[in-house]
Amino acid sequence: MFLPDIYWCNKIKTERFLSMLVSDLMTQYTLVTEQENSKDKGIEANLGKIIAKYQSQGVGRKEKEGNVVKSTPSLxxxxxxxxxxxxxxxxxxGFDDDIWKQLEVGEFVEVDGEFKQSPAELLLSSVMDFTEQFKGHFEFAATAEENANLELATKLLNLKKVTMIVNPYIEGDFKFFTSLETEYFLEDRYELEGDFTVMGKIRRIYKPHEKIDLIKLLPGKLRMKKEQLMTFIPNFKNEDISFDVGEINENSFELKGPAIEIMPIAIYQE
Known part of the structure; x- marks a missing residue:
């Protein structure tokens, strides 16, 4: 069995699914060793509480006790x-239309594809990072309205969740998307763009041409118009400062089915 390079892994969901499958799951345990022969003595454990019983043999031997916790990747x-x-x-x-049609809500899936952050969140997170990095520069380069918009975006959003769009390596318009909690990130969120594998559970299946409004997926269910979101892109006239958000426009804030929303457990590279 492989031990993947984990970039995002929700330990809580992993433990929950494991506990549903294995009644005596042990995520941590107490280890007692004898100083003379380092012999493991005895362990009993159940999910939620750890019960350890040790039988002492011999007199005068010293024992060392330590707590061992299973890592998130090992779980x-x-x-x-x-x-x-x-x-x-x-x-x-790799799959075709027939395989897609037989997928059902609640199934575990593993998907390879190109990961991209939702354009709506990429725009806002990039603006906030840009604001912090070049605050002293664009106070003079930007207009009062642009500075006000940037300050508003920074105050409104603390990106505790990030929506990632997954384009699988097949022909067709099939898409996947998933929402990640940033507290579990093992790398910067920008490092999760590129070629990855996601393993998770199907939460919802969208039919062809059914629309997914990415603005409604913003953290905190923030609501704003597409036109207002576009005003957060500063229009600097300084050659030494650039702000690259790709080809983002008002049409970028919407996905069209066929698409599947995945409740993620881990994102990794083998």
Whole structure:
């Protein structure tokens, strides 16, 4: 079994799914060793509480006790192993329309694809980062209205969640998207753009031409018009300062089905 390079892993969801599959899951345990022979003595454990019983043999021997906690990647590998051996994961490294149509809400899937941050969130997070980095420069370069918009965006948004769009490596208009909680990021959110694999559970399936409003997925369910969101892009006239958000326009803030929303457990590279 592989130990992937984990970039995002929700430990809470991993433990929850594991506890549903394995009644005596142990995420941490107490280890007691004897100084003379370092022999493991005895461990009993249940999810939620750890019960350790030790039988002492011999007199005068010193024992050392330590707490061992399973890492998040190792918990994920446990979950993946159990689901994979039970054939409970649909691996969508390549698929066609027939495979897409048989997918159901609640299934575990593994998807390879190109990850991109939602344009709505990419715009706002980039503006906030840009604001912090070049605050002293654009106070003079930007207009009063632009500075006001930037300050408003910074105050309104603390991006605790990030929506990632996954374009699979197949022909067609199939898309996946998932919402990540930034507290579990093991890398900067910009590092999660590129080629990755996501493993998770299908939350919702969108039909062809059904629309997903990415603005409604903004953290805190922030509501604003597309035109207002576009005003957050500063229009600097200084050659030494650039602000690159790609080809973002008002049409970028909407996805069209067929699309699947995934409740993520981990994002990784093998």
């Amino acid at each position: 994920f590998v446990d979950l993946y192993t159990i689901l994979n051996e039970a054939n409970k994961i649909q691996k969508l490294s």
